[in-house]
Amino acid sequence: MSYKFDFEFLAERWPDFVAGAWLTIQLTVLSIALGFVVGTICALARVYGGPVVRRVAGAYVEAIRNTPLLIQIFIVYFGLSSLGLKLSAEVSAVLALTINMGAYTTEIMRAGVESIQRTQLEAADCLGLTRLQTILHVVLLPAMERVYPSLASQGVLLMLASSITSQISAEELTATANLVQSDTYRSFEVYIIVAVVYLVLSALYRLGFWAIGLALFERRRRLGTPL
């Protein structure tokens, strides 16, 4: 093997990589947050909703979880624009990632909501809490605490999966890599660097989720034990 590694392009192109990574962070933080809201609402619909609502939420989850993200992104970006709804690549990316994250969050949060015992709901009833109050104060936070590790790893998986949005030319980290490698012909080196950046990002996201968990769940902060 006579291949010589050459990382010289980095001196000139590193701002591109930083910009790409920054867009990856923006896209995914937004999608994770929005996806969490969508997923939580759908999870509540799946557990407490009427039969029709339950069905609709169930169909959404199955449709998304059994088709590839790449195709979902294509449908949102190319499909919607051919129907007359023109969205920019970034908006399409966030929309597709949110829909995807929402479906997975629904399944995760459903497990959490179902784990709340009936007696808790009855106790809330006895205290005269309204349905909304019960859900906000009695159901959601403990449910989330129970499934928090799964939520966190789903968040990291979504961050990694956001690399797929490079295929609709959202200029995030992977798209930046594709661009730089086509300018410099240093494809192997470029993708090694990007792989390292993604590894660092996954570590950062795990750290972030851990910190959010500590801030959110008093019990974990005080006792250090999961619920």
Place this chain on the structure above:
Amino acid sequence: MIQLSFNHLLYLVEAARFTILLSVIAFVGGAIVGLPVALMRVSKSPTLRGIAWGYIQLVQGTPLLIVLFLSYFGLGILGYKLDPLVAAGISFTVYAAAFLGEIWRGCIEAVPKTQWEASDCLGLNVFQQYAYVILPQALRIAIPPTVGFMVQIVKNTSLASVIGFVELARAGQIVNNSTFEPFAIFTAVAVIYFVLCYPLSVAARTLERRAHAGRS
């Protein structure tokens, strides 16, 4: 512009065969590499455990897309012809092995410790313990999550389209380039993926429920 026709749909279904082929390669390759990874993860030697742990962290911390690009361009550097199927096969093996290794580690650890002790008392050596006592029991626990992971494999083979391997997703793009009816075409592609994946999802859930029949 060419009108979208029944033949296009037929072309998509034909291309789905390559999605299935790639999924099978990924699963078989992933299983062959994944089992040693799982065994290393539960090994007594800290070095072996460390290597397997590092491998899993590395693969699970980078996007599959990047793994694909690395093996595609890496093969080129090593002087091999850039064959998308080879590059995709290697990438998916690397990817599936990391995830299956981690899933199966959990299954091996889920076999009660008393089984180890009992087989120790019977004087079995480590190989015999694994072959006759631990792995057969771990296999039963492993089937539902493994089937569930196969859904992920089928879906992720769509990424092989980016290095030019013509499977279902790439076929969708090709048809779209000539007819430009993205909504209809990609919906059809999604439906075909759904048809491939949904039975696996249902099977995983049913097996899961059956495995937990005695409990909960």
